[in-house]
Amino acid sequence: MTDTTSQPIPPQRKSFVQQLELDTRLLGMVGAFIILCIGFDFITEGRFLTPRNIFNLTIQTVSVAIMACGMVFIIVTRHIDLSVGALLATCSAIMAMTQTDILPNMMGLGLGHPLIAPITIVVGIAAGALIGAFHGYLVGYLTIPAFIVTLGGLLVWRNVGWFLTRGQTIGPLDETFMAFGGINGTLGPSLSWIVGGVLTVAAIAAMWNGRRSKASHGFPVKPVWAELTLSAIIASAIMGFIWVLNSYEIPTARLRRMFEARGEVMPEGFTTTYGLPISVLLLIGIAIAMTVLARRTRLGRYIFATGGNPDAAELSGINTRMLTVKIFALMGALCAISAVVASARLANHTNDIGTLDELRVIAAAVIGGTALSGGLGTIHGAILGALIMQSLQSGMAMVGVDAPYQNIVVGVVLVAAVLIDIIYRKRTGDH
Amino acid sequence: MTAPLVEMRDMSISFGGIKAVDHVTVDLQPGEVVGLLGHNGAGKSTLIKMLSGAYQPDGGQIFINGEKVTINNPRDARAHNIETIYQTLALADNLDAASNLFLGRELVTPFGLVDDAAMEAETRKIMGRLNPNFQKFNAPVSALSGGQRQSVAIARAVYFNARILIMDEPTAALGPHETQMVAELIQQLKAEGIGIFLIDHDVHQVMNLCDRASVMKNGQLVGTVNVNEVTDDDLLGMIILGKHPHENAA
Ligand SMILES: Nc1ncnc2c1ncn2[C@@H]1O[C@H](COP(=O)(O)OP(=O)(O)OP(=O)(O)O)[C@@H](O)[C@H]1O
Ligand SMILES: [Mg+2]
Numbered sequence: 001m002t003d004t005t006s007q008p009i010p011p012q013r014k015s016f017v018q019q020l021e022l023d024t025r026l027l028g029m030v031g032a033f034i035i036l037c038i039g040f041d042f043i044t045e046g047r048f049l050t051p052r053n054i055f056n057l058t059i060q061t062v063s064v065a066i067m068a069c070g071m072v073f074i075i076v077t078r079h080i081d082l083s084v085g086a087l088l089a090t091c092s093a094i095m096a097m098t099q100t101d102i103l104p105n106m107m108g109l110g111l112g113h114p115l116i117a118p119i120t121i122v123v124g125i126a127a128g129a130l131i132g133a134f135h136g137y138l139v140g141y142l143t144i145p146a147f148i149v150t151l152g153g154l155l156v157w158r159n160v161g162w163f164l165t166r167g168q169t170i171g172p173l174d175e176t177f178m179a180f181g182g183i184n185g186t187l188g189p190s191l192s193w194i195v196g197g198v199l200t201v202a203a204i205a206a207m208w209n210g211r212r213s214k215a216s217h218g219f220p221v222k223p224v225w226a227e228l229t230l231s232a233i234i235a236s237a238i239m240g241f242i243w244v245l246n247s248y249e250i251p252t253a254r255l256r257r258m259f260e261a262r263g264e265v266m267p268e269g270f271t272t273t274y275g276l277p278i279s280v281l282l283l284i285g286i287a288i289a290m291t292v293l294a295r296r297t298r299l300g301r302y303i304f305a306t307g308g309n310p311d312a313a314e315l316s317g318i319n320t321r322m323l324t325v326k327i328f329a330l331m332g333a334l335c336a337i338s339a340v341v342a343s344a345r346l347a348n349h350t351n352d353i354g355t356l357d358e359l360r361v362i363a364a365a366v367i368g369g370t371a372l373s374g375g376l377g378t379i380h381g382a383i384l385g386a387l388i389m390q391s392l393q394s395g396m397a398m399v400g401v402d403a404p405y406q407n408i409v410v411g412v413v414l415v416a417a418v419l420i421d422i423i424y425r426k427r428t429g430d431h
Numbered sequence: 432m433t434a435p436l437v438e439m440r441d442m443s444i445s446f447g448g449i450k451a452v453d454h455v456t457v458d459l460q461p462g463e464v465v466g467l468l469g470h471n472g473a474g475k476s477t478l479i480k481m482l483s484g485a486y487q488p489d490g491g492q493i494f495i496n497g498e499k500v501t502i503n504n505p506r507d508a509r510a511h512n513i514e515t516i517y518q519t520l521a522l523a524d525n526l527d528a529a530s531n532l533f534l535g536r537e538l539v540t541p542f543g544l545v546d547d548a549a550m551e552a553e554t555r556k557i558m559g560r561l562n563p564n565f566q567k568f569n570a571p572v573s574a575l576s577g578g579q580r581q582s583v584a585i586a587r588a589v590y591f592n593a594r595i596l597i598m599d600e601p602t603a604a605l606g607p608h609e610t611q612m613v614a615e616l617i618q619q620l621k622a623e624g625i626g627i628f629l630i631d632h633d634v635h636q637v638m639n640l641c642d643r644a645s646v647m648k649n650g651q652l653v654g655t656v657n658v659n660e661v662t663d664d665d666l667l668g669m670i671i672l673g674k675h676p677h678e679n680a681a
Contacts, residue, residue: 308525375525
């Protein structure tokens with residue numbers, strides 16, 4: 001019997017980039033994104049890459065990005081969910097009614113009660129997860145193709161949302177609830193720096209922890225300088241992002257109103273900045289949780305195994321039907337969280353909320369490298385995909401491209417992105 | 432006489448009118464290798480899939496150590512220490528060797544997270560036994576050769592202390608050296624008291640490795656013989672003509 005020590009791992013000469021062991025596909029996407037941003041900034045004469053616009057871009061991306069995280073798992077397991085926009089609308093309707101009518105009036109909490117927002121969110125997530133689980137049951141146990149189930153779901157939930165509210169716009173929403181919308185709920189400069197610092201330390205710690213665990217089994221690890229370079233890149237990316245958001249000053253008039261609302265008088269010459277929006281922090285939290293789920297939990301392993309070979313997963317004792325229910329339930333819960341962000345951003349529940357989001361969400365996941373053939377996809381890719389789509393759309397709007405042309409460009413970009421991906425995978429022999 | 436390790440009694444299953452397995456009875460003793468032979472489509476894989484939990488039989492009973500058991504799914508089979516190397520290998524192509532080896536039985540850290548490093552270390556150990564040339568531990572198994580993939584499937588079946596091992600054409604894609612290693616592995620597992628069903632088209636290999644051989648034709652059992660009481664030609668006759676050698680002699 002031979003053990004590991006008798007199989008030396010042959011040292012290989014590698015290039016600088018290879019030694020960093022970066023995902024070249026991700027690098028390509030980041031590169032495309034940077035070129036896009038610089039391009040728009042150039043055309044708009046510096047209006048695109050301002051703290052204000054970057055702030056707006058991030059809060060506009062959150063809702064689609066949150067759902068895209070769930071869509072990754074759906075597509076990885078060779079399914080699709082066409083109902084996410086409609087499900088968002090139903091969840092939004094349920095939550096709007098819960099916070100403006102059911103809790104304050106019927107349950108007698110009264111408007112503005114601090115428990116309204118948390119209860120509303122729990123109710124919304126429960127509703128989303130339940131509806132998602134039902135879709136998953138139809139797909140997994142009754143073996144109706146997900147395309148059909150969720151196409152039906154699109155029609156059903158869009159109109160259940162309408163039916164619940166009789167087509168009316170509901171608002172204004174609860175104050176605390178609206179903090180999840182973006183501009184109405186930000187951490188301010190100091191707290192943002194702290195969050196940035198914590199995230200940086202956590203990211204670097206996770207990286208070095210992985211290295212230690214590899215080294216403890218005697219596996220090859222990256223050279224220390226490569227790890228240090230990566231750590232430096234991560235730290236500057238996170239802190240740079242926080243710095244940009246912390247550079248967006250709250251307009252004086254708005255500040256004065258905020259002080260007045262608290263019954264105080266604004267000191268003369270007082271300025272402060274928005275900092276990290278709570279909705280973005282929420283997205284970051286979801287992204288981390290979903291990445292851990294995908295890579296480090298059994299459930300995540302089973303999702304990818306099922307996507308790679310459903311029969312093999314079944315033969316390995318994985319209950320792929322129940323897995324389907326869980327994945328769709330997760331998608332439904334994420335739709336509800338997106339509904340919180342989307343309705344809070346608008347300060348109202350509107351009937352057409354989330355319209356066409358299913359297409360944006362699927363496009364984000366696919367541009368982000370999720371393969372429709374199953375088994376492949378990353379959470380960070382999908383979020384970057386959402387960001388690229390949103391930048392493209394906002395940038396074109398800023399340049400003054402008409403809406404129909406915007407859609408044509410987005411459509412072309414989606415197809416081109418997939419084509420580039422296919423060519424890339426063929427070249428690298430990646431699958 | 433003690434009860435056999437496995438007895439599959441009067442097993443039947445059909446797929447839309449085709450009787451894939453038609454009232455077949457086979458058994459297996461501890462430390463015994465029973466070869467399953469038959470032409471393509473004879474029903475060999477289907478028979479053993481009823482033991483591994485992949486298919487539910489239409490009729491018949493399964494006994495393990497004399498006790499009647501119901502195997503409804505692959506989890507039940509694993510719970511009875513039945514491990515299977517499928518003809519199709521049943522690997523998730525997008526995952527690496529270690530993830531496939533431990534699929535459904537991942538090693539976890541104290542926090543309940545999958546411990547990839549520990550699984551890779553275990554995989555390196557067992558692959559060192561089965562296929563020392565194997566080095567592609569960090570590639571998805573889709574990037575492996577047919578034989579390398581087969582090694583991963585074999586490693587998965589032997590790693591978890593099987594009592595009953597089902598091998599469906601385990602050496603179909605292997606080179607001569609690797610085939611020899613599997614033959615040695617079978618001898619070693621047999622010596623440890625494991626019972627093995629071996630499906631193989633190579634009559635010579637079956638004569639060398641097996642104690643008994645059961646031959647199937649068109650879903651039915653032609654017969655079961657002790658290999659040291661028959662010749663290669665007898666077995667071939669059973670496979671091709673469906674004739675039992677002793678009927679022949681009579
Ligand atoms: N899932 C299935 N659905 C329908 N028919 C099936 C299925 N599985 C097997 N069969 C049929 O059952 C019969 C037996 O197939 P089986 O795979 O058991 O043959 P085999 O003896 O293993 O053949 P080979 O040597 O080619 O592997 C064949 O006629 C096959 O077409
Ligand atoms: Mg077969």
